[in-house]
Amino acid sequence: MPCIRFETTDRTTEYPAGESVNVLRMAIRHEVGLPWKCGSGRCGTDRILVKEGADHLDAPRRRERERLGPLLDEGYRLACQTYTSGDLVVTWDPEQKGLDEGSELHAKLKERWLAAPDST
Amino acid sequence: MTDLLNESDFRDALEQAMTGTMAKDASFSRAWATGKLDRKHFVNWAVNHYHYVGAFADCLALIYANTPDSARDAKDFLLQNMYEEELSDDRHTDLLIRFGEVCGATREQIMDRRNAMPYTKGMAGWQYQLSATQHFAVATAAMVVGLESQVPSIYRTQYPVLIDEAGYGFTEHDCEFFDLHITSDEVHGERGYQIVLKYADTPALQQACIIAVREAADMRFNYTKSLYETYVKPDLGEWVEPTATEARVASLV
Numbered sequence: 355m356p357c358i359r360f361e362t363t364d365r366t367t368e369y370p371a372g373e374s375v376n377v378l379r380m381a382i383r384h385e386v387g388l389p390w391k392c393g394s395g396r397c398g399t400d401r402i403l404v405k406e407g408a409d410h411l412d413a414p415r416r417r418e419r420e421r422l423g424p425l426l427d428e429g430y431r432l433a434c435q436t437y438t439s440g441d442l443v444v445t446w447d448p449e450q451k452g453l454d455e456g457s458e459l460h461a462k463l464k465e466r467w468l469a470a471p472d473s474t
Numbered sequence: 475m476t477d478l479l480n481e482s483d484f485r486d487a488l489e490q491a492m493t494g495t496m497a498k499d500a501s502f503s504r505a506w507a508t509g510k511l512d513r514k515h516f517v518n519w520a521v522n523h524y525h526y527v528g529a530f531a532d533c534l535a536l537i538y539a540n541t542p543d544s545a546r547d548a549k550d551f552l553l554q555n556m557y558e559e560e561l562s563d564d565r566h567t568d569l570l571i572r573f574g575e576v577c578g579a580t581r582e583q584i585m586d587r588r589n590a591m592p593y594t595k596g597m598a599g600w601q602y603q604l605s606a607t608q609h610f611a612v613a614t615a616a617m618v619v620g621l622e623s624q625v626p627s628i629y630r631t632q633y634p635v636l637i638d639e640a641g642y643g644f645t646e647h648d649c650e651f652f653d654l655h656i657t658s659d660e661v662h663g664e665r666g667y668q669i670v671l672k673y674a675d676t677p678a679l680q681q682a683c684i685i686a687v688r689e690a691a692d693m694r695f696n697y698t699k700s701l702y703e704t705y706v707k708p709d710l711g712e713w714v715e716p717t718a719t720e721a722r723v724a725s726l727v
């Protein structure tokens with residue numbers, strides 16, 4: 355069975371051969387301690403450095419490309435946006451936070467909360 | 475009387491409850507994934523899907539109200555799920571309307587309940603009834619495990635052909651609704667399982683959850699099948715699974 359090794363917390367999880375699994379879903383299911391927040395490619399809290407197994411990953415999705423930018427070339431991925439179909443080894447900074455405090459997204463959210471009610 | 479299942483057996487039973495009625499295998503989903511649909515079919519889908527998923531956040535709010543403060547993690551999950559549906563980024567139903575508009579519908583047409591199938595209205599009513607009256611673990615089992623956790627498996631087969639130039643030829647922007655749900659519902663689905671596994675803590679509650687998941691999967695399967703019967707069958711006839719070479723986008727089948 356292929357496995358994902360979450361090296362930072364010294365945890366390994368297996369999944370059935372032939373399946374393609376979401377890395378954050380596996381991390382949540384097996385409570386490996388990977389930080390995350392939004393689960394949809396916006397915050398960047400769940401960025402992982404892929405040490406082995408990059409060839410088994412799906413191509414980066416649009417939100418991941420936009421959120422990570424040049425970090426993608428350095429081997430980072432967003433766990434919530436990444437599917438693997440083979441063995442994988444990843445690490446992360448246990449203290450890491452989202453990538454975007456004070457970002458455009460935060461400004462957009464703030465604007466939304468302060469806006470007039472929706473007309474629809 | 476059935477014994478209390480351990481976590482692993484209970485999870486297996488919940489997964490088993492959806493076997494054979496996964497919406498990704500229903501005729502409309504298969505026609506979609508194999509490149510057989512036209513834009514007018516997507517308009518019909520958008521209208522009905524709006525009235526099916528439009529009820530979702532309301533239903534989560536009903537479950538939230540029925541969840542005791544002692545289950546704080548469950549309450550927080552429901553609230554976060556609602557927030558992500560409605561406010562954290564683009565409103566999910568707005569992304570759905572965007573796709574419908576690209577296919578030729580108007581916002582008003584999509585939002586007008588009279589344009590939805592009777593089955594869709596019935597399904598929305600079933601969601602409200604279940605969310606308002608059932609124990610929060612049972613309602614979460616139906617709404618999140620039975621319905622929402624299926625989403626990645628459905629859209630992972632439908633999204634590639636949408637944005638493939640040799641397929642339906644939409645842009646990534648047109649189809650953001652699908653891409654977003656592929657990944658966000660992985661997380662929602664998994665958290666839903668965790669809530670159900672934790673709070674369905676008697677044999678009776680576990681069995682009620684298994685029944686609710688089976689019922690939810692059945693509802694979604696038949697809703698998807700009804701889309702084909704109502705809108706596609708008049709054009710394509712009874713659904714017959716194409717061979718790989720017959721499919722418009724053989725590599726994506």
Ligand code: FES
Binds near residue numbers: 391392400434435
């Ligand atoms: S959890 Fe926010 S980007 Fe993945």
